[in-house]
Amino acid sequence: MKAIGRSVPKKESFDKVTGVAMYTADKVEARMLHARLALSPYAHARILSVDTSEAKQVQGVKTILTGDVSDVLIGEEIRDRPIIAREKVRYYGEVVAVAVADTEAAAKRAAELIRVEYEPLPVVNSPVDALRQDAPILHDKLGEYENEGRAVPVPGTNIASVNRLRKGDIDKGWKESEMIAENTVWFMPSDHAAMETRSATAEIRPDGYVVIDTSSQVPFTVKKYMANYFGIGSGWIVVQTPLVGGAFGGKSAIFLEPIVYLASKAVGGRKVKIVLTREEDMASAPVRIGLHATVKLGSTLDGYIKAAHITYRFDGGAYNDKSSDVAKAAVIDCSGPYGIPNLACDCFTLYTNHGFAAAFRGYGHSELTFAMERAIDALADKLGMDPWELRFRNAAVPGDTAPTRDLLTPSNLGDIKTCLNRLKILSEWEGWQVRQIDAYRIRAKGISCFWKNSSMDTDASSGAIILFNPDGSINLETGVVEIGTGTKTVLAQILAERMRMSPERIHVKLTVDTRTTPEHWKTVASRGTLLAGRAVLKAADDAIRQLLDIAACVLRADPEDLVLENEKVFVRADPSVNIEVREICYGYVYPNGNAIGGQIIGRGHYIQRRMNPLNPVTGEGTPGPEWNVGAQAVEIEMDTRDCSYRLMKAISVNDAGKVLNPEGARGQVMGAMAMGLSFANREGFDYNEQGMVLNPTLRDFSVLRYDENPSYIVEFIETPCLDAPYGARALGEHGMIGMPAALADALSRAAGVRLNQLPLYPETVWRARMGYSHVFL
Amino acid sequence: MRIELLLNGEKHLVEVQPPELLLDVLRETFGLTGAKPGCRNGDCGTCTVTVNGWPMKSCLMLAAEASGQAVVTVEGLGDADIQQAFVDKFAFQCGYCTPGFIMNIHALSSKHPQADEATIRDWLQSNICRCTGYEEIRQAVVSVLEGKVKGM
Structure with missing residues (x-):
């Protein structure tokens, strides 16, 4: 009865195919009030006045909130963001007022009638602009903001954080180098575009409990920060999260919760609900970070890279939120999966008049990988070397050190060379790389290679509780949010394997309620399986010990002589002496009515071992548990007349450590590949010169649809991570990381010109071929 | 009214x-x-x-x-083949787009029980799935259409 390695369908499968699966906004209550937002039409402006008199006349309006309602500044790294804009707006779509009414229609009408007078200010429209001497300064009080200590801002500038990393001796590295290649890449901020837009409700009960329902990846973080921001005892805050309709990092930021809490407070604690429209979800809520980066590489003539200098200028948007931390994650793994002995990385997280950046699937890694892999391809060109061979020669191996100076081991580093070898075969790399199909059409392949550690708080932890039912089945509760990754099902498999029972006999609590659910730090970083998985194993061991103890009494045997298998406890040497779990999991009743024991409750927790924060000057530290690796390829067919192209084939070879649920794992990687291709092919905000977002809808901000996908090939190799349940490495984000670089490589080969700008619209390719300079605001 | x-x-x-x-x-x-x-x-x-x-x-x-x-x-489908096919083929992750896809495909399979690839492509373009690469959805559609053909 193997539970691990089986494609167990998601526990919530039938809920999801019958429409009964509930998401945050699906809850409708008669007495609920509704909130709608009034948003800034300017990317940068002084607020001169806000007139709510007309809005208040709308039938059914309860209250209008403006920036005056709270002077609390919020932010996870730097507290730089007002909940509702005060004095200034700093991005197009920033919240300037909130209308609360009986119905959503009345709230919408009122929000439209709020009159705000602005004095427009010059805008910072790119990270390069942000660094100019004469750039308008977004935050003149940057030096006064509260800071958690991880971001290093430079007051008087638009620099929200500077992170540096130094390893080895960079001067020596340049001296040893016989060939230098330098390459610059850039792309604008873009959107997560989860199918469920963000939503939240808040209620302040008469006894003081603050109850928040939210579509979030981080209910426990919401609880923590609501307590911090508003001075509420954390025990008085209850955060509930049902199923989440896609997140991709975008729902790991705190955004609607403080707004809707203030709204509820303003109407005497009544329950207030807010559901973002798609346009608000794209323009107003947190976005994906933008980047302008330069990578300089030095190598010997036979392709051994001796030195790398990486400069990142991240577009963090108007407020820092997690952008300096995303940037830090890109610093941690800046070399890519290569053993480069001498490294320097300078990273600037910049304030611009764009929407503020939150995490995005990959957390800085498809960003850093695009920068590094395009430079590797540039170096391969200069050396006249096969780009696969250049990657293979430099691939990091156990015994090398990471940029953070951690020693790489077979456990904490996946097997890059085997991934590359498999990729070579699957992509038929040696057969051809560019091929003319007919007079106009060219096919070409591109490759990339990636790694990713996670960048979590050093004390990130997770817990699990298991409760037996009278029929011997188990209820499993963890704090992982089910955002679509199937982690809760995988956790049931991990539990079933340890309990030696069928995963179908494990019942999973799908929702999270922070009052009763054990804390799971955040459902991010592809770490549900590691953190919660280890907690589940500990809970299982706790329950097994209790089961064996009570069975020992009943069977009159030493607990050490007993084994658990198939919902029975046996004497190892004499299986005829046994008892069913269901007879002891609620206590055992002797024939005379005497009873012992009680309901078996197993508990477990896990916290990462020996993590520490990075030194901001040298980048030294231990940021995460393991580097997950992979190699990827993309094949395209381009029409040379207009540079339009089709995605033909995409390949990913990932080191999964151990595949726990094959179909689930395949789906995670394939979906991530599609997301990476969609991003590289067409996703990005279109800002005009005033910093307004011109495409905040799914019509203008298009994502890949059914017939636009390539055929996908996904293969796993298994090099176990010794810390992880059954050796399983992180998986959820990794399929997307190398896709933009591989696509750009393939297209560059077809177009005969180096492409370094995303998205790769046919027009972008055409402009590069025509020799027009790239447009970069 | x-x-x-x-x-x-x-x-x-x-x-x-x-x-x-x-x-x-x-x-x-x-x-x-x-x-x-x-x-x-x-x-x-x-x-x-x-x-x-x-x-x-x-x-x-x-x-x-x-x-x-x-x-x-x-909610009114009852027990349509496409629902089981979505479960069997792992054709959803977060599940938010799933009811829309299922309704679209259910209509497709009743209007065009022998739909070819081009018809399937044409119909399924109207829905977005942000989690999968649509491959599992394609497999679910094909399994339903083939199942129907066999049953006739």
């Missing part, structure tokens, strides 16, 4: 406002929240239902327009 809806096989007389969307009446009046408001602009397909057997984005139809017509939501 009062309209008559034949909703999931049952006749309902219901009071609606003239500008109300079918989507909102389904969700708020009837609690049929399987239809999701992914964009309210006809771009994403998460709100797809069937009207007289044809797929319809319920955000693009006024409730008043649906008067007298047969509307089926995912």
